Amino acid sequence: MSKSPLKIAIAGLGTVGGGTVQLLHDQAELLAARAGRTLALVGAAALVRPPELPLDGVPFFTDARELAKTCDYDVLVELIGGAGGIALEVVKTALERGRSVVTANKAMIAHHGVELALIAERTGANIGFEASVGGGIPIIKSLREGLAGNRLSKVMGILNGTCNYILTTMRDSGRDFADVLAEAQALGYAEADPTFDIDGIDTAHKLAILASLAFTMPVDLDAVSCEGIRHVSALDIRYADELGYRIKLLGVASRTEAGVETRVYPAMVPLSFPLAHVGGPFNAIVTEGDFVGRTVLEGRGAGARPTASAVVADLMDLATGRVGPTFGVPVADLTPLPAAATGSHRSAYYIRLMVKDEPGVFADIAAALRDEKVSMEQIIQRGRAPEETVPVVMTVHETEEAAMLRAVARINALASIAEPAHLIRIENL
Amino acid sequence: MSKSPLKIAIAGLGTVGGGTVQLLHDQAELLAARAGRTLALVGAAALVRPPELPLDGVPFFTDARELAKTCDYDVLVELIGGAGGIALEVVKTALERGRSVVTANKAMIAHHGVELALIAERTGANIGFEASVGGGIPIIKSLREGLAGNRLSKVMGILNGTCNYILTTMRDSGRDFADVLAEAQALGYAEADPTFDIDGIDTAHKLAILASLAFTMPVDLDAVSCEGIRHVSALDIRYADELGYRIKLLGVASRTEAGVETRVYPAMVPLSFPLAHVGGPFNAIVTEGDFVGRTVLEGRGAGARPTASAVVADLMDLATGRVGPTFGVPVADLTPLPAAATGSHRSAYYIRLMVKDEPGVFADIAAALRDEKVSMEQIIQRGRAPEETVPVVMTVHETEEAAMLRAVARINALASIAEPAHLIRIENL
Numbered sequence: 001m002s003k004s005p006l007k008i009a010i011a012g013l014g015t016v017g018g019g020t021v022q023l024l025h026d027q028a029e030l031l032a033a034r035a036g037r038t039l040a041l042v043g044a045a046a047l048v049r050p051p052e053l054p055l056d057g058v059p060f061f062t063d064a065r066e067l068a069k070t071c072d073y074d075v076l077v078e079l080i081g082g083a084g085g086i087a088l089e090v091v092k093t094a095l096e097r098g099r100s101v102v103t104a105n106k107a108m109i110a111h112h113g114v115e116l117a118l119i120a121e122r123t124g125a126n127i128g129f130e131a132s133v134g135g136g137i138p139i140i141k142s143l144r145e146g147l148a149g150n151r152l153s154k155v156m157g158i159l160n161g162t163c164n165y166i167l168t169t170m171r172d173s174g175r176d177f178a179d180v181l182a183e184a185q186a187l188g189y190a191e192a193d194p195t196f197d198i199d200g201i202d203t204a205h206k207l208a209i210l211a212s213l214a215f216t217m218p219v220d221l222d223a224v225s226c227e228g229i230r231h232v233s234a235l236d237i238r239y240a241d242e243l244g245y246r247i248k249l250l251g252v253a254s255r256t257e258a259g260v261e262t263r264v265y266p267a268m269v270p271l272s273f274p275l276a277h278v279g280g281p282f283n284a285i286v287t288e289g290d291f292v293g294r295t296v297l298e299g300r301g302a303g304a305r306p307t308a309s310a311v312v313a314d315l316m317d318l319a320t321g322r323v324g325p326t327f328g329v330p331v332a333d334l335t336p337l338p339a340a341a342t343g344s345h346r347s348a349y350y351i352r353l354m355v356k357d358e359p360g361v362f363a364d365i366a367a368a369l370r371d372e373k374v375s376m377e378q379i380i381q382r383g384r385a386p387e388e389t390v391p392v393v394m395t396v397h398e399t400e401e402a403a404m405l406r407a408v409a410r411i412n413a414l415a416s417i418a419e420p421a422h423l424i425r426i427e428n429l
Numbered sequence: 430m431s432k433s434p435l436k437i438a439i440a441g442l443g444t445v446g447g448g449t450v451q452l453l454h455d456q457a458e459l460l461a462a463r464a465g466r467t468l469a470l471v472g473a474a475a476l477v478r479p480p481e482l483p484l485d486g487v488p489f490f491t492d493a494r495e496l497a498k499t500c501d502y503d504v505l506v507e508l509i510g511g512a513g514g515i516a517l518e519v520v521k522t523a524l525e526r527g528r529s530v531v532t533a534n535k536a537m538i539a540h541h542g543v544e545l546a547l548i549a550e551r552t553g554a555n556i557g558f559e560a561s562v563g564g565g566i567p568i569i570k571s572l573r574e575g576l577a578g579n580r581l582s583k584v585m586g587i588l589n590g591t592c593n594y595i596l597t598t599m600r601d602s603g604r605d606f607a608d609v610l611a612e613a614q615a616l617g618y619a620e621a622d623p624t625f626d627i628d629g630i631d632t633a634h635k636l637a638i639l640a641s642l643a644f645t646m647p648v649d650l651d652a653v654s655c656e657g658i659r660h661v662s663a664l665d666i667r668y669a670d671e672l673g674y675r676i677k678l679l680g681v682a683s684r685t686e687a688g689v690e691t692r693v694y695p696a697m698v699p700l701s702f703p704l705a706h707v708g709g710p711f712n713a714i715v716t717e718g719d720f721v722g723r724t725v726l727e728g729r730g731a732g733a734r735p736t737a738s739a740v741v742a743d744l745m746d747l748a749t750g751r752v753g754p755t756f757g758v759p760v761a762d763l764t765p766l767p768a769a770a771t772g773s774h775r776s777a778y779y780i781r782l783m784v785k786d787e788p789g790v791f792a793d794i795a796a797a798l799r800d801e802k803v804s805m806e807q808i809i810q811r812g813r814a815p816e817e818t819v820p821v822v823m824t825v826h827e828t829e830e831a832a833m834l835r836a837v838a839r840i841n842a843l844a845s846i847a848e849p850a851h852l853i854r855i856e857n858l
Contacts, residue, residue, distance in 0.1 A: 136722065138575025149742055151459060272706070291741075296728070
């Protein structure tokens with residue numbers, strides 16, 4: 001053990017920061033054996049010093065900026081969170097000092113990743129962000145290194161544990177979205193302000209990062225279209241079950257000759273789909289490469305200990321010199337790719353209509369679909385309830401999104417339609 | 430692109446060698462961009478030069494030993510196969526010359542990995558063997574790097590595509606083992622001599638490698654107990670289906686306070702099990718770490734292109750200097766761990782008996798189980814066929830293996846038992 005210790009400063013001692021301090025403490029001997037040098041905590045910053053953490057003898061700062069500026073570290077671990085603000089400030093300070101950064105901050109990498117990579121290239125620092133996507137799943141390393149021999153055409157996944165927990169619980173319990181969300185908040189599985197999770201923004205951040213690595217292009221958060229799970233009802237989940245599907249919030253990035261598409265949306269996936277059985281707090285990512293074919297990586301997508309595992313994986317890479325450009329190639333070699341035309345996306349769909357049970361209504365719906373060349377696969381309508389509103393559920397074969405939306409606009413305009421159509425994509429591989 | 434090319438020599442131009450040459454040719458530009466230097470093929474060896482491969486201008490050798498000894502390469506890619514013989518000889522030659530080695534040869538790493546790692550340490554060479562386990566799945570990198578912050582308690586997987594194809598096809602078609610094996614051989618999915626695959630030896634090689642990385646211990650192939658799939662019948666597969674299980678050939682390495690167990694056996698897994706839906710030629714590996722929890726990695730376990738993807742991942746690591754000790758730590762730091770006592774393994778079981786349908790036979794079977802404190806869960810017996818031989822299927826709750834085997838020995842000795850009991854473990858997590 002002749003090498004000098006890797007000097008680590010941690011900014012932020014919340015859930016992930018606490019887990020990281022604990023891991024570095026509990027596994028110190030193991031890490032030293034595997035890295036060939038010790039991983040030494042030389043500074044920590046938080047508003048309040050958490051008494052339960054093993055921080056004896058570690059210089060403590062109540063201002064992370066002070067830590068970043070003055071402490072003598074090799075790597076700053078940024079676990080404060082938020083796209084900008086103090087998190088961004090301390091990361092820039094570290095990189096400008098030529099010190100490396102490890103972060104779990106997907107918002108910051110999605111918004112400022114390229115800018116930060118440029119600073120790192122100029123000062124000779126490195127940036128690790130394994131913990132920013134997929135919790136403990138080594139997906140960043142797999143994309144950047146393990147699959148480096150491939151041209152990837154697709155990367156898609158269940159990237160938000162909160163949404164997956166809510167959707168799984170809705171299915172298991174038959175309860176509705178608002179009810180399950182309230183419970184998840186009470187249990188601490190969802191934030192008081194759940195917007196980032198349930199509106200798909202967190203998934204969009206992660207997808208933008210994955211797409212950059214997969215397609216060797218600059219992170220482009222603005223290009224990600226984003227639809228959350230607020231509108232998924234218990235009724236849709238029951239129909240999905242009946243039709244042999246699960247509903248999952250997916251982030252899907254694909255690259256075809258038409259260009260790149262990056263989209264977040266809830267989708268029905270068949271039970272044979274590799275993501276169908278990924279439940280509760282788990283995340284999973286599917287990739288398609290031209291040589292490797294399909295791979296699937298699954299694991300815990302959040303939480304103190306799994307995320308700390310990813311943070312420490314980055315620290316171990318820094319400790320052993322396994323480093324390289326932030327996004328796999330120098331920023332100058334990241335090539336912007338054209339976005340596929342809006343509406344050109346092809347997919348099968350599930351449509352739930354709330355219909356006044358009157359003679360002739362089916363004929364109008366069928367005509368709207370026929371005129372747009374949308375081909376029906378299945379229809380489910382239970383019983384009769386003359387003059388009342390009843391659900392009518394259809395699935396349609398793969399069709400162009402624009403045609404589907406035109407048909408739906410016509411259907412929504414029908415007098416017998418009680419509320420706008422509920423449309424959910426059906427995803428197949 | 431100021432760095433010099435990585436000079437690559439390939440020994441063996443069969444399926445994987447051909448795929449690797451093709452990948453290096455097709456993706457040359459992509460690889461150069463990602464590595465910051467070109468990957469240059471400077472020599473290739475095979476008994477016959479395959480005319481379809483893009484080998485123009487590449488010096489060709491009919492003797493791989495000549496290539497290994499005389500060619501000026503940075504890394505020798507060994508794709509000849511076989512635990513010893515020429516494969517081992519050329520690898521040793523390269524390492525003794527201080528040149529690195531990349532190999533897909535699980536038999537060689539399982540038998541000689543430690544010996545080779547010692548040579549590499551002495552001469553400053555590196556050894557990459559991502560392609561030796563799980564085809565294109567980046568499992569070696571994940572264990573050695575991505576999960577480096579964890580103490581692992583378990584690594585288990587479906588590691589042999591041939592067996593998984595046979596078992597999946599048996600289930601889908603209802604046909605028997607010998608029939609499906611013959612077809613797999615005709616289609617080229619199974620070797621003319623299928624012993625290595627179907628008797629679990631190939632899985633044992635891979636499991637020994639995974640256990641070494643997971644538990645930081647020397648590769649110990651002799652410690653792996655090995656049971657193949659020859660005795661799995663179409664009848665057992667039908668009963669498994671009825672009971673809600675799939676039959677999979679598993680390699681399971683676990684570490685408890687009792688010691689390390691490494692075992693290969695066909696097991697029934699419930700449909701909720703992460704490996705239950707891994708079908709056909711796919712492989713998958715489950716790991717359990719103390720911080721990360723459970724992760725699952727799935728992908729194509731064999732074939733020219735997926736395996737080439739893994740070979741090239743290792744080459745990219747060498748090209749970019751992401752290197753380290755062969756088994757994650759220097760050989761001197763690999764610690765042999767005690768084997769768990771034989772028979773102490775606990776598991777639930779499926780038992781199929783072929784029984785002469787006579788009065789009193791159930792009582793004798795039940796008594797044998799009771800006396801060994803084996804607790805029955807379910808019994809299936811269909812109809813009656815007095816004086817004929819009928820299958821009786823039972824599942825029993827988790828029990829110690831030694832007790833189970835004693836009970837089975839007593840049952841096999843009963844006069845009404847027509848053939849030895851068919852015993853298959855039921856695996857849960």
